[in-house]
Amino acid sequence: MSQRADExxxxxxxxxxxxxxxxxxxxxxxxxxxxxxxxxxxxxxxAEEATQHTFVQAWRNARSFDPERELAxxxxxxxxxxxxxxxxxEARRPADALDDADPGDGALVALPPSAEAMWxxxxxxxxxxxxxxxxxxxxRLQHVDGFTHSQIAEQLGVPLGTVKSRSYRAHRxxxxxxxxxxxxxx
Amino acid sequence: xxxxxxTERERALIAEFDDLLADPSLWAVPDPELEDRVVAAITVExxxxxxxxxVTHSYxxxxxxxxxxxxxxxxxxxxxxxxxxxxxIATRDSSPAADATVAMTGTELAPxxxxxxxxxxxxxxxxxxxxxxxxxxxxxxxxxQVWLKNCDGSELVPAGxxxxxxxxxxxxxxxxxxxxxxxxxxxxxxxxxxxxxxxxGEVVVAGAVAPCPT
Numbered sequence: 001m002s003q004r005a006d007e008x009x010x011x012x013x014x015x016x017x018x019x020x021x022x023x024x025x026x027x028x029x030x031x032x033x034x035x036x037x038x039x040x041x042x043x044x045x046x047a048e049e050a051t052q053h054t055f056v057q058a059w060r061n062a063r064s065f066d067p068e069r070e071l072a073x074x075x076x077x078x079x080x081x082x083x084x085x086x087x088x089x090e091a092r093r094p095a096d097a098l099d100d101a102d103p104g105d106g107a108l109v110a111l112p113p114s115a116e117a118m119w120x121x122x123x124x125x126x127x128x129x130x131x132x133x134x135x136x137x138x139x140r141l142q143h144v145d146g147f148t149h150s151q152i153a154e155q156l157g158v159p160l161g162t163v164k165s166r167s168y169r170a171h172r173x174x175x176x177x178x179x180x181x182x183x184x185x186x
Numbered sequence: 187x188x189x190x191x192x193t194e195r196e197r198a199l200i201a202e203f204d205d206l207l208a209d210p211s212l213w214a215v216p217d218p219e220l221e222d223r224v225v226a227a228i229t230v231e232x233x234x235x236x237x238x239x240x241v242t243h244s245y246x247x248x249x250x251x252x253x254x255x256x257x258x259x260x261x262x263x264x265x266x267x268x269x270x271x272x273x274x275i276a277t278r279d280s281s282p283a284a285d286a287t288v289a290m291t292g293t294e295l296a297p298x299x300x301x302x303x304x305x306x307x308x309x310x311x312x313x314x315x316x317x318x319x320x321x322x323x324x325x326x327x328x329x330x331q332v333w334l335k336n337c338d339g340s341e342l343v344p345a346g347x348x349x350x351x352x353x354x355x356x357x358x359x360x361x362x363x364x365x366x367x368x369x370x371x372x373x374x375x376x377x378x379x380x381x382x383x384x385x386x387g388e389v390v391v392a393g394a395v396a397p398c399p400t
Contacts, residue, residue: 016232017228017229017231017232017233019225019229022224022225022228022229023221023225026221026224026225027221030215030216030220030221030224031214031215031216034214034215034216035211035212035213035214037214038210038211038214039209039211039212042211044214047214047216048216048217048220051216051220051224052220052223052224052227053353055224055227055228056224056227056228056231056353059228059231059232060231089323120206121206121209121212124203124206124207124212125212128207128212128213139207140213143204143207143208144207144208144209144210144213146208168192171192171196171200172192172196174200174203175192175195175196175199175200178199178203179199182199182202
């Protein structure tokens with residue numbers, strides 16, 4: 001993943017606490033951070049809490065951050081730690097009987113994803129975020145909702161051929177973005 | 187999935203990541219309101235830690251619609267937004283720094299609890315940045331309520347409700363000159379006309395922006 005050319009100057013403004021820099025960093029990476037937190041916690045409210053902690057913590061530590069490095073891996077590391085802290089806090093809360101627990105309760109998750117697994121998921125999220133919105137929505141409908149191209153065409157009100165061509169472009173772009181993850185493996 | 191036009195290698199690669207792509211958490215997006223909370227939290231800390239007049243934001247002075255537009259621009263293109271950052275920094279005035287930091291102390295209902303409240307007055311009201319760790323989390327219709335109170339205790343202004351106060355930002359539309367006492371009570375959700383809508387009187391933490399006349 002290549003570093004965005006403007007990130008060093010953006011990080012400098014972020015360190016200074018400039019509102020627009022904070023908003024720019026948040027706008028570019030809040031989805032990534034939220035997805036990391038959701039993966040650990042499985043609870044939307046707690047994940048938003050972790051997301052807020054992540055950006056505040058990033059700002060607090062930004063002075064020691066090398067502006068020549070990429071922001072995304074650093075934020076993912078902070079987000080994972082923030083989410084694990086919240087997961088541990090929730091696990092300490094008085095619990096009902098396990099039989100009554102919601103299977104999606106973050107406190108029931110014994111082990112958080114490893115840092116490596118989290119970074120891989122984060123890179124998939126970054127690749128998805130890089131897609132144009134119309135292609136991104138098709139990928140989501142295909143993979144998350146399990147829709148066929150015909151169902152997507154009906155859902156979005158666009159011709160079937162348009163769905164097929166957007167799906168093709170999107171998956172080709174994803175394959176190109178993610179290829180390095182498998183090429184690095186022995 | 188119909189991937190007839192992808193190469194064999196591309197199809198295999200996508201298949202390897204199918205579990206991740208199918209996971210709803212990968213697609214999670216925070217509530218739009220979270221952005222303002224993050225910016226408020228950081229700008230308060232920035233004001234508190236920076237030399238007077240050196241902080242370059244003006245959160246309360248910027249219209250919400252404009253802030254949201256800029257945030258969208260930031261999400262769409264970091265480069266364009268970053269350029270806007272530096273242009274706008276040069277043309278805007280600094281905001282006032284935090285006014286005061288108040289020590290918060292637990293009552294007999296929360297013995298041993300200590301913390302702080304950063305007070306920042308702005309055009310829209312007074313912001314109270316609370317850091318009071320150690321209070322047990324309240325859920326399920328139970329919560330903590332932050333209040334500003336006048337010196338004789340005859341008037342009380344709500345400043346927000348919270349699950350916990352390890353790190354929270356409360357707001358009130360009154361001046362701490364008139365309402366210098368900060369209290370936090372234990373409350374439960376109640377019907378609109380229920381007398382429980384007022385303060386329970388169960389103060390767990392308190393502090394004073396300024397001393398009251400004796």
